[in-house]
Amino acid sequence: MIPTLVLIEDNKSLVEYIQDFLKIKGECNVLGFSSGIEALKYLKSEKPSIVVIDLGLEDLHGETVCKEVRKLYLDVPIIILTGDKSKESIISCLNAGADDYITKPFDSEEFWARIKARLRNASETHNTNILQAGDLTLNSDTLEVFRSDEKIELTAKEFELLKYLMTNKFRVSTRDNILYAVWGFSSEVETRVVDVHIGKLRRKLEDGAKTKYIDAARGYGYRIKE
Numbered sequence: 001m002i003p004t005l006v007l008i009e010d011n012k013s014l015v016e017y018i019q020d021f022l023k024i025k026g027e028c029n030v031l032g033f034s035s036g037i038e039a040l041k042y043l044k045s046e047k048p049s050i051v052v053i054d055l056g057l058e059d060l061h062g063e064t065v066c067k068e069v070r071k072l073y074l075d076v077p078i079i080i081l082t083g084d085k086s087k088e089s090i091i092s093c094l095n096a097g098a099d100d101y102i103t104k105p106f107d108s109e110e111f112w113a114r115i116k117a118r119l120r121n122a123s124e125t126h127n128t129n130i131l132q133a134g135d136l137t138l139n140s141d142t143l144e145v146f147r148s149d150e151k152i153e154l155t156a157k158e159f160e161l162l163k164y165l166m167t168n169k170f171r172v173s174t175r176d177n178i179l180y181a182v183w184g185f186s187s188e189v190e191t192r193v194v195d196v197h198i199g200k201l202r203r204k205l206e207d208g209a210k211t212k213y214i215d216a217a218r219g220y221g222y223r224i225k226e
Contacts, residue, residue: 007031008052009032036057049122066078078098099184131166133213135148173223174221
């Protein structure tokens with residue numbers, strides 16, 4: 001099945017350009033929306049393969065749209081498209097639930113490569129089986145996490161972060177490696193994003209539990225405890 005990309009961008013010329021470009025590729029259907037409100041109405045009834053959101057929409061800020069899409073779908077990749085290259089903007093969007101960030105102007109082939117990478121990661125996540133660490137169980141097929149028999153509710157990024165730690169549970173993962181694996185960015189962005197999400201993840205996993213699940217290697221990174 002050909003994946004469906006929902007593009008939320010109020011520059012109609014850019015929407016048409018991307019539609020034509022990906023039509024030539026023949027590997028992705030593109031549905032364009034110039035309104036964040038209209039796009040969200042559509043997304044409430046139809047699940048896409050991936051969503052690309054312009055940050056500077058006229059009716060809703062792109063970050064707001066991103067948060068609403070993430071509430072609807074935990075497993076759908078979200079890419080932010082904008083001319084704002086500031087670290088503050090990048091970090092804010094990643095914290096809002098975005099998986100990637102492309103700045104304008106962009107190269108068409110790089111844009112398509114980013115799309116394919118996120119679609120591939122989503123597919124791999126869906127096909128991965130159950131991960132176990134102590135009494136923690138992570139099921140990538142159902143996107144569920146359990147501590148013994150208790151279900152732990154996680155955001156999309158918290159789920160990806162825990163999955164990465166559990167996949168690499170026999171070694172300490174550096175902040176740089178975590179940032180690249182989960183957010184797709186190098187340490188030039190901000191490794192503090194990792195620390196913030198680790199803190200949120202710890203609070204959810206350890207709420208009412210006697211066990212501490214995540215160890216910190218001071219000045220280096222983190223490791224899930226077996």
